[in-house]
Amino acid sequence: MKHETFFRKHPVFTGEEFNDHLASLGKTGPRTRESLLNYHRNTGHVILIRRGLYAVIPIGADTDSYPVDPFLVAAKLTADAVLSYHTALEVHGYAYSIREHLTYSASRPVSPVTFRSHVFRGVRYPQSLCRAEKVDFGVTTVDRAGLEVRVTSLERTLVDVLDRPALSGSWEEIWRSLEAIEFFDLEKVVEYALLLGNATTIAKVGFYLEQHRESLMVEESHLKPLRDHRPRQPHYLDSSNRKSGKVVGDWNLVVPVGLLKRTWGEVL
Known part of the structure; x- marks a missing residue:
């Protein structure tokens, strides 16, 4: 007992x-x-x-089919694991779709783990956060089955999924997920984007906020510090998928036309 x-x-x-x-x-x-x-x-x-x-597994339950919370599994793969990127969107209840790949951030992630239908992949904390000793910036906790699980806040998640889109799916998935969130602490969004120190990511955050200026109550005071740190030359929105697009001069970003017009079929 x-x-x-x-x-x-x-x-x-x-x-x-x-x-x-x-x-x-x-x-x-x-x-x-x-x-x-x-x-x-x-x-x-x-x-x-x-x-x-x-x-x-409860006594008498089927060991092969009894559900095991995959978020708890991801959260315990390392002592400092933080559920992040698309997985953080799922935990917060804002993911447009559910994925069987779960992502966590850690100082030393373990090799990818497969358990039942899920694959758990760890990524290292951004080097800029490690240098600044701020790996816990924008990390919060949620309750899962009575256990505290560490997860990135909505503000950090917004920046993270734009920073590394490959960890969160298509641009349609990212846009639809983020647009389900009605409120961000914009000061925290800007602070974290600048802390990462990546000009392209800063521009992507600025572009997203400007695209949703009215719904998110974005002010020029939020955009100016981001605009001041945008790339000097046009950069692709996704450097790993350099499709032709339109240059958004305010942010020096090459954005796929399908994303600008929200014709998702052209983005995927």
């Missing part, structure tokens, strides 16, 4: 967390942990996700 309380409160848990639980009961040592975990795995009460990471 002592272990049942732990399992109930930790539907997904790490070996270190189980160690701490055993230590609180006065039980220590790797053999104790391994024998207990092996017992619960043999009974189907605990399943292995990857080395050092486990999920709890």
